[in-house]
Amino acid sequence: MADDLPRTPAPRHSPVGHDAGTPEYGGPTGGWGSLEGIAKALGEAQPSPDALRTLWRQNKTKGVMCTSCAWAKPAQPHLFEFCENGAKATVWEMTRKRVGPEFFAKHSAEELKTWPDHDLEAAGRLTHPMRFNHATGHWEETTWPEAYAEIGRELTEIGPEASVFYSSGHAGLETSYLYALFARAFGHMNLPQSSNMCHETTSVNLASTIGVPVGTCTLDDFEHCDAIFFFGQNTGSNSPRFLHQLQAAVERGCRIVTFNPVRERGLIEFASPQNAKQMTVGPTTKISEAFYQVRPGGDVAVLAGMMKRIFAAEAERPGEVLDHAFIAEHTEGLEEMQAAVEAAPWEEIERESGLTRAMIEDAAEVYLSARNVIGIYGMGLTQHVNGWLNLGMLVNLLLLRGNIGRRGAGISPVRGHSNVQGQRTVGIGEKPKHMPAEKLEELFGIDVPTEEGMNVVAASQGILDGKVKALISLGGNLVRALPDRERMEGAFPTLRLSVSIATKLNRSHLVPGEVSYLLPCLGRTDEDIQASGPQAVSMEDSLSHIYGSIGHGTPPSEHLRSELAIVAGIAKETLPESPRLRWDEWTADYGLVRDLIAETFPEAFHDFNDRLFTPGGFYRGNAARERKWNTETGKATFTAPTMLSALGENTTGDERMTLITLRSNDQFNTTIYGYSDRLRGLKGDRMVLLLNQDEIERLGLTEGQRVALVCALDDGVIRRVEGLAVTPYDLPPGCVAGYYPELNPLVPLSYHEKNSQTPAYKGTPVRLEV
Template identity: 70%
Template sequence: MEDHPYNATQQDPDTPFDGAPAGGWGSLKGVARITGEAKPSAVAMKILGGLNKPGGVMCSSCAWAKPAKPNTFEFCENGAKATLWELDRRRVGAEFFAEHSVETLRGWHDHDLESSGRLTEPMRYDPGSGHYKPVSWDEAFAEIGRELAAMSPKEAVFYASGHAGLEASYLYALFARAMGHQNLPQSSNMCHETTSVNLKAAIGTPVGTCTLEDFDHCDTIFFFGQNTGSNSPRFLHVLKEAVDRGCKIVTFNPVRERGLIEFADPQSPAQMTVSGPTTISDHYYQVKPGGDIAAMAGLMKCVLAAEDAAPGTVLDQDFIAAETTGFDETAARIRATDWTEIEAESGLTRAMIEEAAEVYLSADRAIGIYGMGLTQHVNGWLNLGMLVNLLLMRGNIGKLGAGISPVRGHSNVQGQRTVGVGEKSAHMPADKLKELFGIDAPTEEGLNAVHACEGILDGRVKAMISLGGNLVRALPDRERMEAAWPKLRLSVHVATKLNRSHLAPGKVSYILPCLGRTDRDIQAGGEQAVSMEDTFSHIYGSIGQAEPPSDQVKSELAVVAGIAKATPPPNPALRWDEWTANYDLVRALIARTFPDDFAEMNEKLMQPGGFYRGNPARERNWQTDSGKAQFTTPTTLSALGGKPAGKDGMTLVTLRSNDQFNTTIYGFSDRLRGLSGGREVVLIHPAEIERLGLEEGQRVALETLIDDGVNRRVEGLTVTSYDLPPGCVAGYYPELNPLVPLSYHEKNSQTPAYKGTPVRIVA
């Protein structure tokens, strides 16, 4: 096979590159650096030793599984960073805020804000002085409750990041509906809501179908748009084991990510010294941004051709006939699609796609893995539909060693949806709310993140309660949103550390400090555990072990219950004080509200490996409108909302560094990409730099090529050579969020299209 100029097997020697594998000594050095910076307490090593193990702390970083038989060290570089960052000995209280005004803090870098330390006491913003000032919990709860009661329920929005446990999340969702609204946006609105909406339509489940067991039996794994090395490094151990037993891995991604190229297990003395790293991907194809639909169309075309050559031996005809609908129309469209179109849209040659198809055709059991490279596109619905199509063709959903598996980012982002944090009535059963609490739940759908932002911009939304997270920084159209946020009547932030969102206070604004996952949670009923759900629908209990940063810091559940109790009118069926004293009572409510998923939840909470809440599609129980798995007929070969126009039009892909978790910036090293220093960069292939008349190191701006009356521009970016497909530029999230319009999103879920925004470089 002749190498395609932008998809060569080897890294371009003229672009930044770290020759070290994912894991290895680099990972250990990264942990050592953050340990020195955060100066964690002595209990940190004890917590790390028990991290992700039964009876220990469940990592607050990614949502990867916690195995029943854990490794000696069941944590990765990211997990260690998140844990040590939370165990920070530095403190932020009244003295800090007296010294630093909000205006002064706006000039600080995001990294510096969070590295100031743990929040220690409730604070209220004083508009007259421009400072946050201390306030008692009783005063804070009373005023927040009065403010919420004074407005229409639909004017309030309750946002949740993926941090809070199932118990606090359930009460949060209950509080919103008791108040009379379903405005419950969540961090998945920015990443995997495309999954929740479109996977549900295709196969009847809003989550992936795989469990850890499937990786012991699969013959091949196809990756699309997922960066395991930076986003879920413990997955690398599973991939290494799969490769060692002969599993073939094929990756499609515009960026060559080290974690899917090679991995050195930090827990293997041999790999750390003499034997060398494990090669992860047998084939790695640098597909164009938005080109995954075309690549999958090519793979499907190869499967159909193989069936034509040997009828009855390639397609799973019995499965297709009994379990699916829409195959004939989809197959006809794929057959009619020309290879010239497929090559043009994917950026890959026919030979490359045929090479990948040979791996798929040789495998009896295949898993499809994807991340935000598929979900954060205007046509993300079709990205997912095409991956489902490919798997359905050979019966690769609903059998051991096969399935579709989105890799979720935040540790409990999936679980929060499961227990009711969501804008739809279907997220929390109205009949149960009536039976248990006498609540007539609202029937009108609430606001997701995009719709809530539109409400802030036009004045319909008056209050924003944020249970964790850094929403202002995570949103698209960030400059417009930061300017609009102070128009809110009420803004409340429940947080462990200071972040950028706290510096855009509303008319009445609070920062309420909460316990982290690592902190001991002692209530009137004794020491409490919290729970969370992983990306494979398993539920785990977590018990904090560190002393809280101060005696004024409350648990997330206690904060939610305190605000709810102070918000009129009272409802004696809502026993906020009892639930705060004993989280077992909350888990019993979760089990009664969602009996199919959480039966005997308290009894199973500390089960090694978690307890599985099940997945109907895994059993080939298709809870779709047709009662069958749905083939999706492609209407386009591009996931982009529109092609960048003109010679200088480019497609922007936003990235996270391996020194970052969501909006939290641990440092300025992107070791796995060979980059370090400032984050204000624009990555571009050397040939594209030459074509556009630019120079390495030149300072430029990026402008958005969407004409909606708003000029979106980010300046001060340094041109940096990098191995990317033609027509593509890349840069860091959240620094480049201002370039993504609020209206530019996946069409069914409103997930922002961070992986395919049309831009141009302005010298």
């Protein structure tokens, strides 16, 4: 598991520097290791000849926008504008392997349940619409008209209140808009989305503090910032193309400080595969000048400590530290926040953060020395019970010196899936505000429901309670992505109707409801030909830019239909006929859907079709970037800390530890490309439990010993994962780590961020059992 690294006695854990004797990748992020990873993926996926042409055009104007992460696509792209993960996603989708009727005739659902996640998706692309036969236990071929007709009849009989339309972050803006319209025309807003499980903390809490549900930065800001602070984001594995902007920033003098429980290589060292010198004899680029291994949930304490030092500096140099003019004009709540921060004792700050006062004050000095500061974060900040406070404290830090709404400064959540932010922008979401009812009534003559719909947690609870009877999944692998996975997987077969729109087979397809369909769709890399000719789709990146994407690959089967065509086909069979719901026309020409998006959201999407292929994407705007605060009071709001940890309570028993779930370097969300976690120096078995060597000795364990992990929350449900191999790793005391989704069964559905209901995957209390 540890690449045969030599074992030497490890020192007591230090929050800076790697612990000797535990696995670590010795090379930089990028470099030859990245190229080797791509070569391995090419060998296993056996992609079509179109794959190399697609990669050449990936993330370039009129090319394919990557199906992996949501990082920005520059107006002047590199020669190769893709990373290791993006290349894996492309060749994985463009495999020559096929999963059709013959495959399903040979393999029953029960047999396929024994296959690992990797093997299910590695089997190849789906080729035919399939209906599940409970009598035989096999998926069997059907026709599109039969599928649409029965799905429509079932939805009509079940009704809107018991129906849920889920979406992963893959589908383009055009499909997403029609999906959201379909739900509202049907009579519900039960539109849970993958964002509910990762960045919904941002959507809810950032909106309440600065008035926008997304970050405020653009690529230009990274060319003008003086310092960047990272919290809980693993750039090397989750958004590697971002490293080019970070490398350029460091080389012109920008200072980067990182806080993360895990020493992730992407924020330590980078060698650009685009740079021949770095790939041969040249030195690599050191990214973070300081990397602090904060305890899980301890970001609140870190930020409180930094602000204590900033307030002290203001007292030493009155009027020279804080941006008083900005604070007076644009903010409220400073006095209450400052009083709470200054009252926080340093002993408690050190205990909750796992860092020393000197470390935190050193980080604050970096902040004080910089004119323009960007705060970047990932799910390490959002997936906590008190994620609202994590985020509020980071906003506090930036507001103190006017670092929101100025060039080279801002707050920047790094989204995961390629269009997860864009789907919300065009209406996928459970709240009425996600789509203007008046405009929909004007355009389509429908009565838009007024009651808030179900998010992921509510929909999941509805499935457990038997209240949800129909589930349409537009992409994704919901069974594997959900918390409380064993309970949820056991409940999925109780659904009356389950429909999955997918490119590949996954675990969710093996727990069919009473009536179940598996509908194969075109991937983004596939050429999409409709009645009016070749079609383009669009998506939004993490920085609020919109891009057009054109697939040029040969579809794996003539039986595939586009995601948009499938949504329209189901809607047409479900809803009463209306001359204003022109499903066939919209399927024939996606440009007509973009016109509808522009009419519905004119401020962001005016002249949509004309701007579709703007190099670098077109910017849809951001009020907070213009210092217009769409909050209840019209001002940005400081958050007073009520505690110094983002972790929750309600635990039981002694020896509890905090679980953080991780994704490997060979993984994207629930898709497992392989078993190498190269950037952590790990490989092979995914059923591992990482903890530091002092904890292993304290608990009387040995390396390689198989143990069980049990959820320590006292809610009457036993949640347990067995067979985890004890693996020494450089982690803070009291912390254990393991892979997502394997450890999802340990996270209760009810254990989530309090305002957004984002599952607490980065802060669940657990106990080890031998």
